[in-house]
Amino acid sequence: MIYKKLIILSIIGTLLAIGSIYFLKQNTYAVTASGWKAGAIIDDSLFMDKDSMSVTQIQSFLNSKVGTGSNGIPGQCDTNGTRASELGGGTRAQYGSVNNNPAPFTCLKDFWEVPKTIPGPAIPDNNYGGKPIPSGARSAAQLIWDAAQKYNISPNVLLVKLGTESAGPLTSDDWPFLRQYTYAMGAHCPDVWDEAQQRWVAKCDPDYSGFSIQISEAASLLRWYLDSMTQSWWPYRKPYQINSIKWNIPASCGAANVFIENKATAALYTYTPYQPNQAALNNMYGLGDGCSAYGNRNFWRTYSDWFGPTTAINGSITISKGLSIDKSSVIVGDTVTATYEVSNSAGYDIDAGVLGVCARLNGANYDFGSKGQNIILANGKIVVSYTKQINQAGELTIYTCAYLAQAGGWISNTYPYNINSLQKTTTIQVQDNPLVTTGVALSPANPIAGQTVTATFTVTNASSNPIDIGSLFIATRDPNGNNSDFPTDPNVTVPANSTYTYSKSRILTIAGGYSFYIADYRNNMWYRSYPKSSTDTILRQGTIQVQDNPLVTTGVALSPANPIAGQTVTATFTVTNASSNPIDIGSLFIATRDPNGNNSDFPTDPNVTVPANSTYTYSKSRILTIAGGYSFYIADYRNATWDLSYPKSSSGSILRKGTFQVQDNPLITTSVATNPTNPIAGQTVTATFTITNASSNPIDIGALIIAARDPSGRNVDFPMTENVTIAANYTYTYSKSRILAVAGNYTLFVSRFKDGAWNSNYLKVAVGINKSITVQVQQQ
């Protein structure tokens, strides 16, 4: 049991030890003289890595460094100078007052200044000494980052330069004087022999006074140096060759030859043209002898202390030709080739690791490709090139990418090193393709219901590759919202630089407004907006109006036009199908109601199908038995539904419903008369009248009489004629006699008996005809 515990403790202890070592490694990297390489102070790749720190990281760095000098508290600025001055003279505030810089002090981490971009003697506005941050000012961290970006110098390098060139130095000073900011980088501060002091002093150019211009000028000078040092006229330190570099300004100190291995080191020796002698190296954190110069030693030492080794993993692997793509504009379907070149400036072969071209399309992974084991020969180069067909529109960001296991994995941002600030990334807008280049058109342009309609549109693939656009059709909804899609063209592939034409037909069966849009089905997905239109005027969706069809083209007509009761009436109308297809319009008839509201429909014509481009004529007859006003309308019965408005009229003047009048029939066409006209009491009188049946059908009148009432109102009817049926278009004459016995006024009127009832109103009279008279019988 105890052994198990011991084993566990051993494991934990070992892991803790490793962790501690690793932690210490992250925070301290002290250097010694043996590590100094005069010809390779720092790798180009580190020196020119402008992305080594973000503004936030620089700010955090400054926050952490302040107060790490004498008598300071790390992370704190002694703004009010309350701590004891390590320079003597009481507190720092007291020391500052005596030396023309009273508290409050503003530390670098809190320092803001309006960038000075044009040389001039004025010190730019800043917030030193508790002043408010001026308008347009930028933080020290931001100014450092800005300069790094502009001149492609590592922010680390600028920080180290600031930490080694400025008094204090500013990076750690927790009670800096304003004058420490004025020439913080020593930029434009030439070494001048001061006769009075009998020593070399830095006489700074007031035109370059101010923190912001010092930072930007230092970066600018380094960039000048880097870019100019291989020119023939270059009088300073040169890379890739032996240079004589002095130990210090006095010629008596001498010089030593140094083979400068890279541009960064040459730039450092140009900026600070002395190398540390052995005495300076032996006392790495202190002073050497009278000929010791410390600028480049301190740069190397400080860089190492702050940021680790000055040599980078695969430091000689750099981008020598920036990322380029073979197209200035890209449309969906295009094949894009992205290329860049990577060089190895070392004199030996190097495995550059995994190199590739990565991409993000609308934020999603869209890598072109990569491969490992890129062996670049000594002083050689390789071209990294990948091609990919772009199949989606949107924002495409392409960038160089790299994986280096010994550097921790994917390090595309920093590797291969981009010392010449070449293009590593590019963003392009991939334009939609294919596009609908001819909008939806219908043939006929104004279709009618039941007509075969052909819909067309074209899709153009402007790319150099064929594009599979899946299945295309025109989604259509009829006026009731039901699916009326045009047929699908499946698996459409538009060849490169070609135009595909969709042309499909279908019958739009009902009239009204249809909506439509071009629809696409690809990869198990429906797309309503693909392909897009090439311009706003190209119609890929909209509405169409399908005209009514068939239409009633000849309104309802009756024959005879003014029918009489009992007459056979023929009703007609015509329906025209203007479409190219036969139309089943169901059963048609003329619904009719007689004057009493009873059904008097004309007969039905069942299962009417109107052939294409044809006119159907409805013509049905019936007897309208009673006189009076009739109403009618064309009625249709389809799909178990009555439709009283179908088919519609082709115009407002075409009658599909209305009323008509059926004239009375039969009529008394000769008034009731007696013979003799003025009879004498006791005389035999003959009474007559005639009834005309003007219809084409015989009419069963029933029994007819001339009813008579004597002067006392007693019934003295003339004899009855039974079962009177008047043939078609025939006039019947009633003529009966009797004796009128007493004198006085007699009333005579026509009456009819049928179905067990007398009706004196049944028989109507023609104009000017009387069916009732008074007869005066004279006394004998």
Place this chain on the structure above:
Amino acid sequence: MKIKKIKKSIKTRNLLILAGVSLILVLLALWFTHHYQLWPFLPSIETTQQTQELQNNSDSTNKKNFIDSKTSNSDTNNTTVEPTSSDISLTSQIENDGSLTIFTRLKNYSDGTCNLTISNNDTKYTQTAPILFQTAFSTCAGFNIKSDVLAPGTWQVVLTVTSKGIINTKTINVEMK
């Protein structure tokens, strides 16, 4: 007695296993730290503290010297030295490809413009370049004249340096072959 022996042999075996495991772990730790370049461990923390103190002392001295060397925040003692023609050094070199390189060394110049005129009796060429600052001496950045421009013979090279309103000139003759 026999039981005791057995217990002892088990104890010995366990100790051997423990030693073996510990050894493997230590070797692993060493390999790990070496693989990730965590050792050799230089310097010791004590040394780092000492060097930090040294550094702080040096920084304090520098700051004090800096403050003492300035009389005020206006830094009037930073007024630059006004350059003269004698601060201009002008030399030339005919390169292997026949081109002519003009080397310039400008003392007491912080910025400005260089105008180079090279002429003979018949021809005159001019070039302009900015002054590139360097702490020991600045330079014109920079002049190189292609061989096909310069016919054999004597050419007069005149460098005019303009800085902060001051104009200085230096002239040399170059013999082209």
